[in-house]
Amino acid sequence: xxxxxxxxxxxxxxxxxxxxxxxxxxxxxxxxxxxxxxxxxxxxxxxxxxxxxxxxxxxxxxxxxxxxxxxxxxxxxxxxxxxxxxxxxxxxxxxxxxxxxxxxxxxxxxxxxxxxxxxxxxxxxxxxxxxxxxxxxxxxxxxxxxxxxxxxxxxxxxxxxxxxxxxxxxxxxxxxxxxxxxxxxxxxxxxxxxxxxxxxxxxxxxxxxxxxxxxxxxxxxxxxxxxxxxxxxxxxxxxxxxxxxxxxxxxxxxxxxxxxxxxxxxxxxxxxxxxxxxxxx
Numbered sequence: 001x002x003x004x005x006x007x008x009x010x011x012x013x014x015x016x017x018x019x020x021x022x023x024x025x026x027x028x029x030x031x032x033x034x035x036x037x038x039x040x041x042x043x044x045x046x047x048x049x050x051x052x053x054x055x056x057x058x059x060x061x062x063x064x065x066x067x068x069x070x071x072x073x074x075x076x077x078x079x080x081x082x083x084x085x086x087x088x089x090x091x092x093x094x095x096x097x098x099x100x101x102x103x104x105x106x107x108x109x110x111x112x113x114x115x116x117x118x119x120x121x122x123x124x125x126x127x128x129x130x131x132x133x134x135x136x137x138x139x140x141x142x143x144x145x146x147x148x149x150x151x152x153x154x155x156x157x158x159x160x161x162x163x164x165x166x167x168x169x170x171x172x173x174x175x176x177x178x179x180x181x182x183x184x185x186x187x188x189x190x191x192x193x194x195x196x197x198x199x200x201x202x203x204x205x206x207x208x209x210x211x212x213x214x215x216x217x218x219x220x221x222x223x224x225x226x227x228x229x230x231x232x233x234x235x236x237x238x239x240x241x242x243x244x245x246x247x248x249x250x251x252x253x254x255x256x257x258x259x260x261x262x263x264x265x266x267x268x269x270x271x272x273x274x275x276x277x278x279x280x281x
Contacts, residue, residue: 003058004253005260007236009208010156010178012120014061014088017256018210019054020242021064022217025072029190029217038244046245047075048082053249055085063090063181063210063240065125066117067110073117090210091119092160092181095128095146102132102142108149115153122150123158123181130163138169147176164193164201171206181210181240186228189216199232208236222255223265230259 004015022028024047026039051062066073066089076087091114096106114122124146132141143159150157159166160181167180182202188195190213202209211233215225229239241256243249251267258265271279 004257005235006058007208007238009158009236009238010121012088012156014238015059016238017054017059017061017253018090018238018240019051019059019062019087020212020240021062021069021072023242023244024050024075025064025069029213041244042071044071044074044078047072048078049246050243050249051076051079051087052082053246054253055079055083055087057253059253060085061088061090061238063092063212065093066091066119067093067113088121089117089119090121090123090158090181091117091155092123092125094125097128097131100131100141102146104145104149107146111149111153111155115155119155121158121179122155123160123179125160126162126181129159129161129166133161133163133165133169135165138165139173140166140169140175143170143175151176158207162190162192164198167201167205167209171204177207179208179210180205181212183213184209184211184229184233185213185216185220185225187216187220189213189219202237203234208238209233210238210240212240214239214241222252226252226256226259230256 004017006013007016024042026035028034028038064072080087093110093114095110096103132143134141147157156178158177158179159170162183170177183190184198191198211229214229215222241252243252254267255265
């Protein structure tokens with residue numbers, strides 16, 4: 001399997017496809033029943049099986065919150081042992097707030113946990129970041145202190161956000177971050193502005209952007225989601241792709257590579273009785 005294209009973020013080489021963790025950890029963005037199914041199905045071995053497929057294709061970067069998901073850490077470590085390849089981790093912890101003020105002591109404790117887990121990039125989760133976005137002053141209050149704390153520990157800071165303003169304000173203020181996480185998909189699922197506006201903001205961002213939910217959490221097919229994402233993002237940008245099984249991971253990798261290489265994908269289509277009349281004999 002050919003290796004996936006790469007980009008450079010903060011001086012570190014990353015795969016442009018990033019291993020998403022929602023479908024490994026039980027965050028379906030659909031129903032509670034589906035969340036429960038994912039959690040009951042996945043274990044460290046099955047997570048390792050999926051991560052191994054990605055690593056074999058040169059997709060060596062993942063995103064998620066390691067501190068509260070030990071099974072995710074176990075799965076990553078097992079895949080690394082099987083393949084002899086290292087997984088680059090983009091951690092997205094929820095940092096503590098005291099009302100609307102940053103709890104710096106609690107933040108330090110969480111950052112230390114992330115460092116112990118071997119994290120390379122630390123992007124505070126949107127549940128923290130977006131509380132601090134101040135439209136009046138066009139700033140992200142106190143985030144400079146958090147970024148400095150991340151740097152002090154040898155990790156690379158970025159922002160995970162659902163608010164497109166975060167990217168604009170961080171760029172305007174020269175905030176010490178190297179990348180952004182932003183929701184981006186063809187149907188605008190969970191996006192706070194129209195797709196066209198978010199597209200423009202990503203295209204103008206000073207740093208590479210990691211787009212998430214390209215398939216709108218299963219609401220659009222992989223071909224449609226990937227065709228939109230890979231054709232409208234910049235060469236330095238990334239796409240987080242979640243899969244529950246090794247077969248899904250292989251399909252997503254091949255579909256994405258075929259779109260980037262402008263060729264027909266080598267993926268067997270789903271077969272049902274209603275499609276029998278159009279299938280090649």
